[in-house]
Amino acid sequence: MLLAVLSGFILAILAPWLYKVGRGATGWILAFLPLGLFVYFVGFIEPVAHGEPVTFTYAWIPSLSINLSFYVDGLSLLFALIISGVGTLIVIYGGGYLAHDKNVARFFVYILMFMASMLGVVLSNNLMSLFVFWELTSVTSYLLIGYYHEKPESRFAALQAMLVTGGGGLAMMAGFVMLALVGGSWEISTLFEQGELIQNHAQYLPILLLVLLGAFTKSAQFPFHFWLPGAMAAPAPVSAYLHSATMVKAGVYLVARLSPILGHTETWLYIVTGFGTVTMFIAAYIAWQQTDLKRILAYSTVSALGILMMLLGLGEHVAVEAAMVFLVVHSMYKGSLFMIAGAVDHETGQRHITGLGGLIKSMPFSGVAAVLAAASMSGLPLFLGFIGKELIYESTLESHIYPLALTGIAVLTNVLTITAAGMVSIKPFFGQEIKTPKHAHEAPWSMRVGPLTLASLGVILGAVPFAAEEFGALLVGPAASGILNEALEVHLHILPSAINNIVMLSVVTVLGGIGVYAVRGLLGKVVAPLNAVSAVGPEKWYQWTLDGMMASAKWQTHILQSGYLRYYLIITILTTVGLAGSTLILQGALQNLSAITMPEAQIHEILIVVMILCAIVLVLRTSSRLTAVAGLGVVGYGIALLFVLFGAPDLAMTQFSIETLSVILLVLVLYRLPTFTNFSTRFERARDLVISLMGGALITVLVLIETALPINSRLTPYFAENSYTLAKGHNVVNVILVDFRGIDTMGEITVLGMAALGVYGLLKLRLAKKDKTPEPDVSKPEPISKPTETYTPMPVKE
Amino acid sequence: MQFSVILSTAIRYMLPLMLIFSVFILLRGHNEPGGGFIGGLVAAAAFALYSFTSNLDEVRRALRVEPRTLIGSGLLVAVSSASLSLFFGLPFMTGLWYDEPLPVIGKVGTPFIFDVGVYLVVIGVTLLIVFSLTEEE
Incomplete structure (x- = not known):
């Protein structure tokens, strides 16, 4: 298992060399790894569906109970299958899409690293290792979004995604730490048993909010949704993989995974369902007003993520079942549509649907795949999307809170989703042919395999009763059981048994969708004035926050880091004196000072001190730099002599060499300075004198207090005893430096x-x-x- | 820059002596006062003095490697010596020792190799600064 998770990282390191050998076929070659992983995970389906979840534990930092432990139950298995399965197709597709890009080897490195991190997220059983993999997905996604790094908008989008998801990730980590402290374990599977304890704990609310902040930022929930459309600056395979099938679902996974621990409370229900509902509607509303293929898909992805959150918030059996079916449905049609959008862009040079039409003649394979995927997206009967949509309506109708409102919003969302589906499939491929910047032609096979496979899976699972039944029993059921933490049997039927409310809703949805699609041009003009709201929308909040932080950073840097060494020294000394001095006074340590008896000083020690003092006066009074350097040298050597007298030969030797070198360096520098001019004012010199005297006084007091304290160190005897026995050296100082x-x-x-x-x-x-x-x-x-x-x-x- | 004849003559004899002395300090470090840090400083001081009396190209030739390379290789030596124990399933930086003491060098173990790394880094750091300053002339 460890190898399965880490193999992506290993292959990522080798990818550039493989590319030198494989060239254009590299994508096909590298795809064997995700394919192998997919087959490996398929092997888990049987045992997981019938029995206990499988766990693997590898010690990582056992002293902090942080382990690389993996937990394979239905939920993580379903995600792992999606990640490795879609990953296979994406690696092949990416090889074709970026065939003429000179940095394609880098793409393979990033995408394989991302895949491995993502597998780590969904398989980790340890909160801390989950967090580490989680952040790795943020980092690799930053690299992937910024793949076209010479474009400023790519860099901007990459940074935006990184800051939003990374910020959420940090909040999530804080939540994890609190969760582990309250629940008494870092292992998620152990925490399952602590659900009740945690939910009744005073820190439940902060834990929930922090963890959800991580999940919501990652899964682009309102008001953090804006980074996802921005991330469309990435190459198409990245959008298809990260921004539809996998990474953005990490937040959904987290919410699902922690359901047994944090879920099924009022707070959970209102927050998760609330944010999900708002997100699904707002995003669907924005989606149909876009013209850029990828932006339409991006907003409809945000909408789909909202639906998933809403369902997981409800947490009922049917809602969880709906979430898992819809998760798979969405990964298939959205991954497929993103790849087709990339192919269209690649082969025609046009990404705006207003400039596309009648492509079915020149791109028949992509056109068929697009129609199949869009049909699944629209939830037409005999497609897997239909089963998903039926289950969604069933869950909203059964909801404990506002069933009618939720159902209404869900219907509206789906109506707009159908409109968007038409815009990305019907509009570009049918109707009148429109001349495109590049002569339109079909994409290479590497770019057809992915969309065709995913789109036809949507039909097979939606139209073949046996396939749907097996899919429900082997994948959806165990996954839903993992979320509910109790066994749940799922039976999927391709068609409803009777005409009921839900079927009626479906009919209304499809008719509504067709209607809105037909009048979308007119409707767009009507709602256009409303869009002024976006000028003060969340993306602006992000920009204001960032600008504010930059401004305050600049301001405080300007104050604290003036660029002049003397001010750095003043700030450092004053801070130390202020903090340490005030503590000393507050703790009343100064009253005992008079009680400290000064040790008797020997005559040669006094002589050295007098010599140092004379040298200091000389340094301060001289008007020659060379004299000042020599004077400082005397101070340094004097201190080194004190080290010798008090039995620290190592320190003394170091001090001697340092002093010698400093004199050499200073002499080197001296040569390029002009003659000595004293340009500080009398006041400044007085101020500096006071500050340095304060610093000196603080150190003196500290040393006096220190010597008065009884020495109670276990370290000194420990090092003295063990230096030779453990580290085979007689010189304790050096042994400490190089060994202990x-x-x-x-x-x-x-x-x-x-x-x-x-x-x-x-x-x-x-x-x-x-x-x-x-x-x-x-x-x-x-x-x-x-x-x-x-x-x-x-x-x-x- | 003109320096006295005394220094430029003396450094010819002092350079090898100081270098040998620095290695001596490095070697004795484990049992007597000394060690990689002090040794490195002594060696660096020797080259710094040499750079006062000759032009920089000559000093660079005498050093044979770039100071930057010294920093890098020193760090590499230190990290590798510390990581060696990982291959034996021991925690990072566990000291491993070769049981038989070698002539002249004495006992050899990973802490000693680590100290060699420190020695190289210190020479590299000091000389990189000295050379950069001298070059600016």
């Missing part, structure tokens, strides 16, 4: 390396600048003997 606390050292040398690269970059930038704009006073640093008048302080940031 080696990770600290690792971090430090990494930081050192980065700092050096920073210095290198800054100096190189200055050099490059000088080459372009020669400034006589800076570009040729004068030797120290030849004074220049001006002295410009060198800002730290450049």
Whole structure:
């Protein structure tokens, strides 16, 4: 199982090399991995449908009880099948769609990484590993949306999607941590038993809100829906995979997965159903007013996600069953339609339906697939979409809250969905032929397999009684059982047994849809004034928030990071003195100061201290930089001598070498500075004196208090005892550095390396600048003997 | 830049001595005062002094590798030595030791190799800064 989840990452690393060998056929070759995974997961259907869910646990960070544990029940299996199944078709399709793109190898890397992350999300049993995979899908989706990275709108859309879903993901993590603390476990399957405890806990509401924030942002629920249409800047295979079949369903999955833990409460019912209902209607309403094929599909996807949320919020048996059927229906028709939209765009150079018509002659295969998929989307009889829609109406009619209102909104939503279905299938492929920018011709086979397979599956499952029955019993039933946490038997029938209310609703829906499709041009003009509302819509909120954050970041950076070293020092010292000093005073530590007895000082120690003090006075009073450097050197060596006297030879050695090097570096720098001019005012010098005295006083007090405290450290004897036995070294200091606390050292040398690269970059930038704009006073640093008048302080940031 | 003849003559003899000394400090680090950090500083100081008296190309030739490469390879050595234990199913950075002490070097183990990484990084960092500053002349 671990291999199944991680294999996508492994193959992603190898994909660029495979591309060098496979070239145009790479998509077909790489598709064997998702296909293999699909077959692997098919093997789970039998046991999962008949028996217990399968779990796998691999230790990851056992000390924090974070494990890579996987849980295969009906719900996660259904998602895994969709991910790997659609993934197979998408990899093939992507190979064809991007065949002439020079970065196609990169596409394969990202899409395989995404697939693996997505599998991780739906199979994880551990909250923390679920979160990690969840964020990985956000990251890979960022890379995929920004695939055409030279276009500014792609970059904008990628960042928007990343910030919205990433922000929600962080909220979700907070919710997970609270959930794990309240429920006493990180394992989802264990938490199933704690549902009642958690729902009665005082922190239930915050947990629910935080987790739902994650789910709603990911699944593009209102008011976070705007990132999804923006994400259409991605190549078509990405939209077909991430933005219809898989990633946007992660939020739906999360809500479904946590239903037994957080669900079936009033709060849950109102929030999840409420947001779902609002989303499904608003998005369907926006969808039919679009002309861009992909944007129509994007908004209708948001609408479908709203329907799924609404159903999961209701949480009744039939609603959950409807959700699972509709989930599959939607993945099939939407994935198919997105791929066709990509093919149309690819082969005609036109994506706006106003410029498309009569394509069925030149693109017969795509046209057939489009009609089949659109029929399923419209919920016509003998298509799987019909079963889905019947179940949706059944659930809204049985709802505990506002059954009539919900049903009404659902009917309206479906009417508009049918309109949208017509717009993406009938309009481009039938009617009068319209000349397109490129000469229209059928897409290559790699781009036909996907849409045809998905679209015909919708017919097979919707028209063959045996197939529908098996689909219900083996996939939908176990999946619904996973959400309800109790066994549920599902029987799907391709046609209703009697003419009842639900059938009537279906008839009304289809007639309404055809009607709206026919008059959509006129209707569009009527509702156009209403659209002014979007000027203050959620996308604007996002933009305002982002702009506000940028402005405040700029403002506080301007204040705190002026670019002058002296102000950095002042801020650092004052903050330390302020915080530590106030704590000392508040804790009353200063009263005991007089009680501290000073240890006797030896004459040679006093001599060193006097020497240091003299050197400091010299540094402050001199008007020669060289003297100042030498003076600082004396201070440093003096401190090193103190280290020697107090038994810290390692520190002393380091101090000696550092001092030597600092003097060397300072001398190097000195050569390019003009002569010494004292340009600080008397007031500034007085201020600096006060600040430095405060800093010194704080450290003195701290050291005095520290020495007065009884030494009660377990570390010192531990290191002394174990240095040789465990780490085979007599020098405790070095053993601590390279062994006991080696990770600290690792971090430090990494930081050192980065700092050096920073210095290198800054100096190189200055050099490059000088080459372009020669400034006589800076570009040729004068030797120290030849004074220049001006002295410009060198800002730290450049 | 003109430096005194004394320094430029002395550094010719001091450079190899200081480098040997830096390796000595690195090696003794595990049992006596010393170690990769101090050793690296000493070696870097030697090259820094050398760069005062000769032109930079000559110093670069003497160093043979770019300081940036030193930083990178030092980090690589440190990380690899720390990761070695993973292959034996032990936690990251568990010290592994070769039981027999080698002549001159003494006992060899991953912490020692880690220290070599530190040594390389410190030389690289210092010299990258020194060279960049000198180049700006």
